[in-house]
Amino acid sequence: MAYTDIDKPTDYFNTKLYTGNGSTQSISSVGFQPDWIWLKDRDNAYSHQLVDVVRGNTKYLNSNETASEGTASNRVTSFDSDGFSLGSYIGTNKSSSNVVSWNWLASNTTASNTDGSITSTVSASTVSGFSIVSYTGTGSNATVGHGLGAIPKIVIIKNRDRASGWHVGGDAIGSVNQYLNLNDTNAIDSAGTGFQSFSSTTFGIGSDTDWNASGESIIAYCFAEKKGFSKFGSYTGNGNANGTFIYTGFKPAFVLFKRTSSTSNWSLFDNKRNTFNITDSYLQADTSSTEQEFSDIYVDFLSNGIKQRGTNISLNSSGASYIYMAFAENPFVTSTGIPTVAR
Numbered sequence: 001m002a003y004t005d006i007d008k009p010t011d012y013f014n015t016k017l018y019t020g021n022g023s024t025q026s027i028s029s030v031g032f033q034p035d036w037i038w039l040k041d042r043d044n045a046y047s048h049q050l051v052d053v054v055r056g057n058t059k060y061l062n063s064n065e066t067a068s069e070g071t072a073s074n075r076v077t078s079f080d081s082d083g084f085s086l087g088s089y090i091g092t093n094k095s096s097s098n099v100v101s102w103n104w105l106a107s108n109t110t111a112s113n114t115d116g117s118i119t120s121t122v123s124a125s126t127v128s129g130f131s132i133v134s135y136t137g138t139g140s141n142a143t144v145g146h147g148l149g150a151i152p153k154i155v156i157i158k159n160r161d162r163a164s165g166w167h168v169g170g171d172a173i174g175s176v177n178q179y180l181n182l183n184d185t186n187a188i189d190s191a192g193t194g195f196q197s198f199s200s201t202t203f204g205i206g207s208d209t210d211w212n213a214s215g216e217s218i219i220a221y222c223f224a225e226k227k228g229f230s231k232f233g234s235y236t237g238n239g240n241a242n243g244t245f246i247y248t249g250f251k252p253a254f255v256l257f258k259r260t261s262s263t264s265n266w267s268l269f270d271n272k273r274n275t276f277n278i279t280d281s282y283l284q285a286d287t288s289s290t291e292q293e294f295s296d297i298y299v300d301f302l303s304n305g306i307k308q309r310g311t312n313i314s315l316n317s318s319g320a321s322y323i324y325m326a327f328a329e330n331p332f333v334t335s336t337g338i339p340t341v342a343r
Contacts, residue, residue, distance in 0.1 A: 004228025004331035012128035015272040022095030030083040034103035042291040046091035069160040115145030122147040129224035139214030143202040150224035153232035161216040169195040172232035228331030239318025243308025250328035261321040
């Protein structure tokens with residue numbers, strides 16, 4: 001009996017902290033060649049920088065903005081075998097600034113995928129349940145192959161060619177037409193012309209220009225659950241410091257939270273900026289704000305899940321609904337049945 005799909009989660013996801021030098025530098029010890037890098041200056045109100053192997057290292061997007069894709073040669077300059085290299089751009093490498101990078105491994109290659117009615121370009125890992133999908137819109141109902149071999153729990157879509165929202169859908173969000181915007185605080189919404197379906201081979205899209213504008217380039221980040229490595233779901237807050245417990249089956253390395261029943265920010269926590277409980281240093285995916293610590297926004301990372309310890313509306317308002325995305329530091333029980341321990 002296999003207790004987990006992945007014994008060593010850091011082979012597929014890892015948080016790496018570094019200090020900017022204002023010039024050029026290579027960031028190593030990520031543990032793999034990353035295919036998706038999400039960077040944020042912790043000390044300054046600079047936008048989040050998202051770069052991936054499918055679009056190329058010179059192409060960037062900002063999770064806190066609706067802006068179309070930009071091109072720059074001085075942000076991420078290469079994807080390296082054990083990390084990545086940087087240019088002198090202030091938002092990712094300001095001298096003496098503390099920066100966090102969240103790194104995901106897909107396949108280190110790209111391939112054409114013809115599973116859907118639109119042919120997509122995909123970098124996918126069926127082991128870790130993560131894929132990067134690029135496609136060109138048609139303006140009418142279509143399906144797009146994602147390469148996961150499993151139904152995605154989360155799909156994040158952004159039109160690269162126009163100012164548009166970052167739309168987050170999937171089974172973890174709600175019904176098929178429901179979505180959230182990664183770039184704002186809005187509650188859950190629905191669009192009949194947005195997400196249409198999710199299967200083990202494709203996701204369906206309607207005619208909305210953010211999802212499927214004719215002739216325009218779209219990027220999607222897709223996630224399927226893998227036991228002991230990733231968990232995507234929902235919970236209800238109780239407004240109490242002895243808050244809701246969320247079972248994940250692993251000790252978290254990274255968690256992204258969002259209130260769905262009302263407005264709130266997207267809150268990002270990880271185990272490198274917080275090396276022991278209580279986990280209280282957070283960033284917001286929808287703002288350029290610096291790293292924050294508040295007395296009512298914190299959680300405990302446990303060996304088998306997450307325990308809410310604060311009462312802030314962004315994480316644990318009484319009766320409010322929330323979603324989360326979590327990736328593992330260690331599985332609760334390894335593939336050989338050996339338990340791991342909490343920090």
